[in-house]
Amino acid sequence: MVRDLSTTLCDVELDNPVVPASGTFGFGAEMADIYDINCLGSISVKGTTREARFGNPTPRIAECSSGLINSVGLQNPGIDTVISHELPHLRKIFRKPIIANISGFSIEEYVECCSKIDKEEQVEIIEVNVSCPNVHNGGMAFGTSAESAAAVTAAVKAVTTKPVFIKLSPNVTDIVSIARACEEAGADGLTLINTMLGMRIDIARRRPVIANKMGGFSGRAIFPIAVRMVYQVANACHIPIMGCGGVATAEDVIEMMMAGASAVQVGAENLRNPFACKQIIDSLPEVMERLGIERLRDIIGVVK
Amino acid sequence: MKQVVFEVISNRQLTDSVYQMELAGNTEAITAPGQFVELSVEGLFLRRPISVCNYDDGKLTLIYKVVGKGTKQMAELSVGAKIDTLTGLGNGFNDSIECNAPLLVGGGVGVPPLYRLARNLIAKGKSVTVVLGFNTASEIFYKEEFETLGANVVVATADGSYGIKGFVTDAIKEADIKSDLFYSCGPLPMLKALCSTLDIDGQISLEERMGCGFGICMGCSIQTASGAKRVCKEGPVFGKEEILW
Numbered sequence: 001m002v003r004d005l006s007t008t009l010c011d012v013e014l015d016n017p018v019v020p021a022s023g024t025f026g027f028g029a030e031m032a033d034i035y036d037i038n039c040l041g042s043i044s045v046k047g048t049t050r051e052a053r054f055g056n057p058t059p060r061i062a063e064c065s066s067g068l069i070n071s072v073g074l075q076n077p078g079i080d081t082v083i084s085h086e087l088p089h090l091r092k093i094f095r096k097p098i099i100a101n102i103s104g105f106s107i108e109e110y111v112e113c114c115s116k117i118d119k120e121e122q123v124e125i126i127e128v129n130v131s132c133p134n135v136h137n138g139g140m141a142f143g144t145s146a147e148s149a150a151a152v153t154a155a156v157k158a159v160t161t162k163p164v165f166i167k168l169s170p171n172v173t174d175i176v177s178i179a180r181a182c183e184e185a186g187a188d189g190l191t192l193i194n195t196m197l198g199m200r201i202d203i204a205r206r207r208p209v210i211a212n213k214m215g216g217f218s219g220r221a222i223f224p225i226a227v228r229m230v231y232q233v234a235n236a237c238h239i240p241i242m243g244c245g246g247v248a249t250a251e252d253v254i255e256m257m258m259a260g261a262s263a264v265q266v267g268a269e270n271l272r273n274p275f276a277c278k279q280i281i282d283s284l285p286e287v288m289e290r291l292g293i294e295r296l297r298d299i300i301g302v303v304k
Numbered sequence: 305m306k307q308v309v310f311e312v313i314s315n316r317q318l319t320d321s322v323y324q325m326e327l328a329g330n331t332e333a334i335t336a337p338g339q340f341v342e343l344s345v346e347g348l349f350l351r352r353p354i355s356v357c358n359y360d361d362g363k364l365t366l367i368y369k370v371v372g373k374g375t376k377q378m379a380e381l382s383v384g385a386k387i388d389t390l391t392g393l394g395n396g397f398n399d400s401i402e403c404n405a406p407l408l409v410g411g412g413v414g415v416p417p418l419y420r421l422a423r424n425l426i427a428k429g430k431s432v433t434v435v436l437g438f439n440t441a442s443e444i445f446y447k448e449e450f451e452t453l454g455a456n457v458v459v460a461t462a463d464g465s466y467g468i469k470g471f472v473t474d475a476i477k478e479a480d481i482k483s484d485l486f487y488s489c490g491p492l493p494m495l496k497a498l499c500s501t502l503d504i505d506g507q508i509s510l511e512e513r514m515g516c517g518f519g520i521c522m523g524c525s526i527q528t529a530s531g532a533k534r535v536c537k538e539g540p541v542f543g544k545e546e547i548l549w
Contacts, residue, residue: 023521030519030537034305046522054525054532059513061523063350063374070515075522075532219349271516272350274390275307 003285004295007041007262009240010163010188012097012124014041014263017253017296018281021244021267022047022101022127022167023072025277027086031270032093035278041263044099044191044242045082045090047129048117050109052078056134062200062209067219067246067268069198071212073134074103079113087120097124101167103132104142107155115159126162127242128152131169131194133216143169143194146181153185163188165242170222170229171197179233191242191265192233193226219268222246227259234260234301250280250287260301305392305518306333310364312385315378318367318445322413323379324357327364333392334359337399337420338489338509338541341366342517344388345374351390352378353517353536355489355509357416358423364391367416367445393517394540397487397507399424406430407483408455409472409498411437411490415446417509419453421487426454433458433483435475437494441466473497499544506544510535 005016020031022044031037055075062069077086079102090098100117104110110128117123130143130152142148143166153166166182168175170193179190195216200209208214226245234241243261247253248269256264269276284296293299310329318324334341334356341364342351352374358365370379381387399421406425408418415436425432432455438444439462450457459467460475468475472494475481488498489509499506512535515523519537526533528546533539 024516026520034518054527055522058524058526060525061350061513061515061521063348065349067349068515070521070523072522072525075525268349271521272344274305274516274518274520 001289001294003288003293004297005284007297009125009242009263012163015096016041016281016284017257017261017263018277019044019099019242019263019265020270020277021265022129024267024270028090028094031274034274037094038096039278039281040096042097042099042125043094044101044127044265045086046076047074047101047103047132048076048079048082048113049074049103049105050079050113052076052081057211059209059211060215062215064198064200064217064219064221066221067217068271069200069210069215069217070195071134071210071215073212074132079116083116083120087122091122098122099125099127099165101127101129103129105135107152110152111155111159114156114164118160118162124162125165126156126160127165127167127191128156129167129194131167133169133171133195133197133214134212140169140171143178144172146178149178150181150185153182153187157186165189165191167191167194169194170225170245175229176232176236179237183237183239187239189240189242190233190237191244193222193229193245196222196225218245220246220248223252227255230256230261231259231303248276250283253280253284254287254291254293254299257296257299258301258303262300305390306330308389308391310387310389312381312383312387313363314383315381319443321370322443322445323368323370325366325368325378325381327366327387328362329364329389331359331362331364331391335392336396337424338397338417339392339394340540342390342393343378345377348374350515351517353393353514355417356420358420367413369413390517394536395538397421397509397541399428401485401505403485404431405483406432407476407481407486408432408434409437409476409486409488409490410434411472411494412439412443414488414490414509417489418487419446419449422450422453422455432456433481435460435472435481437472437475437490439463471497473501476502496549499547499549507541508544508547509540510542511540
């Protein structure tokens, strides 16, 4: 039997639910050198801000049990260069819809970047990152209160025509209230979760491993937290969810979808296994067969 | 970049903390001395980046220092063990730069990538001088191997227990080494001292803590004279003039 892997995010049809998460796949070029990335459902490209950013000092990476902490700090070439250089190149190597990921330090910056990226034909979904833990006075600050997350959502929705997904932070006491506020402010979908704020200490040197002291913890270790948050939000909201956090296998994709995700992002796993997304997609039909799943979209939110 | 499962042929101790591992497997993706590989180590999330010491058809030589969990596990691997590896990472040294008497300077565990570079340069008929810097005599490794290649080898130890007492910069001065191009890999203070004291062109290999090792995570970015660069992708080797000290 042919297994149907397709899924839908708002009106955007994806061949399969597997999407590399922003910041773990660049703008596709490095990965296209090692396999045909057209097997992916879509790509959430590197988080983009108005100005070019170098990001935080190094070390930016700390190994953890079943994951890593990063404090890259939104290094990116800026929205104009992304539009003039990165997206045209991506168009040549990837023929499917892409997800643009936008970050900012003020509502005005989110608005400006989103209105620019909205005009890009290949961009079919705009993912608004209100949850980066690695920058001060922006990023996560917007995603940790319902009011500010809603304010960003409403402002961005006013200047865009494409579906807007708000990428939420897990570093909150009540993810549901923030998700609901975004939905009420007009969000078309939600991505959850971004990284968890974490820290490691070099006990020989008695100082933090990461130059910026703290960073975002991701990887397999956070999968149960991501599943829980997707489940909670899916049961409280009526907009589609991209599940993200610790996904490493086809089974994880299915679990995340059963929790309520319509598509599933793979992040940290790409850093240790560059073939992770492809391998997950390749093994999905077999796992579906084993579990008696004919159409992947049938399992979205089946767990109540 | 290529993913290859290598098999351990030998894994032996060179000094108290430095090991040499020989691996069998496809080395086609390695195209320049100074490139690195990333080894997957059981139970650890990220791969371990290790510079390539030498490579031939079907055989790879790595030298690594045991500094943490990952390298400790590597040291415990037996002959026949399989290692999931990404090979051919980074740019490597340019061994085709016009020169007559290249100077290769290695500090501690920065020595290994210079081995294949020396081999290539000697094969091109260059008169190669290698300066190796270590803290103390018991840490010295690969001196004979460089000599066997045909390089003129000078050793410096910080405590004076072997060769010239002092740093590699002291050794270069004391041995009165004449050179028209240098290549180096080692601790940052050493690289900085070299770049500021040698008034010839040079290429240096940098080290930075990495996430992916193949250019997608921006974990190892540095600022250079020509903008932000990834140590794992545009590096690890940079021209001396690129570095903003």
